[in-house]
Amino acid sequence: MTEIGTLHYLVVAAALFIIGTIGVLTRRNVVIILMSIELILNAVNLNLVAFSRLYGLHGQVFAIFVITDAAAEAAVGLGIIIAFFRNKETVNVDEVDLLKW
């Protein structure tokens, strides 16, 4: 077995990113789509922290900023879900067609 290098972490992060992308593209439930976005953000965070081992502390500071953004995004997104569910009584994204013509 080889020693665990930066590349190993990058491959794990890429796998998480692709799984999150598949979730966003294929699921109908909007709550699960938001969870997939969290997966994508976490994959980016893993990349940042893995590179901070090579280039200094900046990657970790940026990871904290990404976590802040994820919190803001989750709060607003879940508020939108609640407002949407109140109007349409569903959480399926393909029934969100108010702005379609």
Added chain:
Amino acid sequence: MIPVATTFFFYFLAVLAIGSAIAVITQRNPVHAALALIVTLLALAGFYLMLYAPFVAGVQIVLYAGGIMVLFLFVIMLVNLEQNIREYQFNKQWLVGTIVALALGGLLLFVYRTGRGTFPTVFYQGYRGLEGDNTQQIGLALYGQYMLPFEIASLLLLVAIVGAVVMAKKRI
């Protein structure tokens, strides 16, 4: 450089993270998906510890697994998902979407394979010295070099709080 990352723990956490991430996007019940996502987040916190980033690992557990996931579970309880669980879970473009995403993953792996020689093999100077005062170093960076982004982030959080209240309120 002595690696704290033993090979066993790396592969254990990798299998845990990727397996529960797959569970997140395949589970029918959103509560199960949220619980699987918590397992992924905890595995990632383990990765951060292995990468000598204890502060980010703590923030990951407290803020992500403790804060954001509780918010998710609250919303899952608030919206009535009984009907949704019985419906078809994937949309009509699921095959195309999966193929495109996997192609993107193949592209990423190809880039890593061809470009892996360009990474520096030596770790950042004094990186091991940070394991004692990692939190202090991050605090100094946040309040020194990253002062303006820090303030912008606080403004963003304020806007997000107001926006979430306005969105979720019945009548304004």
